[in-house]
Structure formats: C-alpha cells, structure tokens
Amino acid sequence: MDGAGQSPGPRELGDVVICPEHVEDLVETVVHGVLHLCGYDHETDSGDMLALQDRVVASLR
Numbered sequence: 001m002d003g004a005g006q007s008p009g010p011r012e013l014g015d016v017v018i019c020p021e022h023v024e025d026l027v028e029t030v031v032h033g034v035l036h037l038c039g040y041d042h043e044t045d046s047g048d049m050l051a052l053q054d055r056v057v058a059s060l061r
Contacts, residue, residue: 013037031056 016033023029031053040049 025057027060028053028057031060 014037016030016037018026018029018033020026035049035053035056040052042049042053
C-alpha cells in the first residue's frame, strides 16, 4: 500500500477484512491474511507460507 520507497513512519501494508461468521478458525485466518500482506503466496511458494502460518498460530496458542 505504501509502495517500495521510504516511509516516514511504520509501513502501511493494507487491511485484513474477515467475516467471523464465515471462518472456522479466526486466529488462523488473521495470520493467513497478514502473511499475504507481507508478500507471502501459498500458491507459488512450495509450502513456505503455510508452514510459517502453522508456526505462528502454534506460538499464539
């Protein structure tokens, strides 16, 4: 969202919008969305994103 240049403060990556009524695991869904904002793509990374997602979710529980 901020682009690739310098940022005067914390980077603004975008928004994660979730409808809680349509997810089974809210924590996992939030982590999944944030990882996408950080540039991860589970459809092209040979499982790296989902492995990281599992580690992050496990550390939160």
